[in-house]
Amino acid sequence: MQAETKNIKEKFKAIDIHILRNVTRDISFDIYLKISDDNMAHIFSKTTGLDYKRLAQYIHKGVKELYIHVEDESAYKNFISVTVDSIINDPSATTEKKIATLLNMTEQNMAELFTQLNIEEDTATKAQIVVRNYVHLMSESPKTLAIILQLVSHGEYLYYHSIAVAIFSMLLAKASGQFKQKFLETIGMGGFLHDIGCTQIPKETLNSPRELTVAQWKEIRTHPKLGLNMIEQTPILSDEVRYIVYQHHEKMDGQGYPNGLLGSVIYYPAKIVSIADAFSALISNRPFRAAYTVPQAIKIIQKENSHFDKDLVKLLSPLFLKTH
Numbered sequence: 001m002q003a004e005t006k007n008i009k010e011k012f013k014a015i016d017i018h019i020l021r022n023v024t025r026d027i028s029f030d031i032y033l034k035i036s037d038d039n040m041a042h043i044f045s046k047t048t049g050l051d052y053k054r055l056a057q058y059i060h061k062g063v064k065e066l067y068i069h070v071e072d073e074s075a076y077k078n079f080i081s082v083t084v085d086s087i088i089n090d091p092s093a094t095t096e097k098k099i100a101t102l103l104n105m106t107e108q109n110m111a112e113l114f115t116q117l118n119i120e121e122d123t124a125t126k127a128q129i130v131v132r133n134y135v136h137l138m139s140e141s142p143k144t145l146a147i148i149l150q151l152v153s154h155g156e157y158l159y160y161h162s163i164a165v166a167i168f169s170m171l172l173a174k175a176s177g178q179f180k181q182k183f184l185e186t187i188g189m190g191g192f193l194h195d196i197g198c199t200q201i202p203k204e205t206l207n208s209p210r211e212l213t214v215a216q217w218k219e220i221r222t223h224p225k226l227g228l229n230m231i232e233q234t235p236i237l238s239d240e241v242r243y244i245v246y247q248h249h250e251k252m253d254g255q256g257y258p259n260g261l262l263g264s265v266i267y268y269p270a271k272i273v274s275i276a277d278a279f280s281a282l283i284s285n286r287p288f289r290a291a292y293t294v295p296q297a298i299k300i301i302q303k304e305n306s307h308f309d310k311d312l313v314k315l316l317s318p319l320f321l322k323t324h
């Protein structure tokens with residue numbers, strides 16, 4: 001047993017688990033978790049890459065170090081020198097590469113956000129960087145929106161929906177004449193975090209393929225308040241972001257929740273996120289129905305005109321039909 005233990009010590013090198021939060025998914029070496037002094041579990045492989053959700057779960061459980069084979073040390077050093085930031089800020093990188101990198105980063109961030117009961121400052125800061133990068137990328141390349149639109153109906157709903165709502169909200173804000181970076185970032189953050197409270201709702205309710213029971217609806221309607229609770233202790237997030245999370249299901253005619261506020265008192269950015277939310281949900285595949293096309297989704301929102309801000313609804317067609 002002792003010889004075996006020594007063997008493990010010589011064969012593996014410890015790496016800081018947090019470093020893996022700032023790199024891309026593709027790894028050129030295998031990663032192990034120490035189960036005991038003589039037992040290593042192979043957790044991430046070079047063929048399948050990092051799984052951010054599992055990585056976030058290990059961090060959440062208090063794991064501080066992971067391991068690589070000693071012979072992979074130089075590959076590891078090369079790998080960590082190419083961080084997400086360096087790709088995003090590289091003028092010679094293509095838009096596709098930047099978007100793929102940013103989506104990777106977003107996915108990591110989401111994985112962390114979804115395992116925290118109270119959103120940590122560090123994770124919120126990273127979310128801000130993610131949103132800021134989307135703002136930059138959108139102004140840098142008009143292709144960004146088209147690529148994101150294609151992605152929305154794929155992948156795990158809450159992930160892509162959150163990204164899509166952040167981006168659609170920022171686009172709507174811009175189209176409504178709001179160009180200030182700070183405002184766009186607030187909207188983006190609100191859009192990104194709007195459904196964070198859903199992580200506290202049972203999956204069977206969230207992904208139910210059947211019509212929800214009265215009790216399940218009651219449960220769903222708690223998610224704005226749950227979301228607010230989760231970000232209340234995160235100083236880096238502004239009150240504006242909190243208003244958006246809390247009010248994104250309020251409707252102009254007072255039929256929304258949690259407070260049935262009328263349009264005149266609903267916070268303007270929450271009205272923007274509310275439309276982006278409805279639009280993203282409609283163009284996504286859901287367990288209970290297939291995705292609507294972009295023109296169908298716009299028509300549905302136009303028909304529900306008592307729910308949404310009329311001037312904002314008018315912006316949907318010019319914004320999304322031309323890119324489709």
Ligand SMILES: [Fe+2]
Pocket residue numbers: 194195223248249
């Ligand atoms: Fe929601």
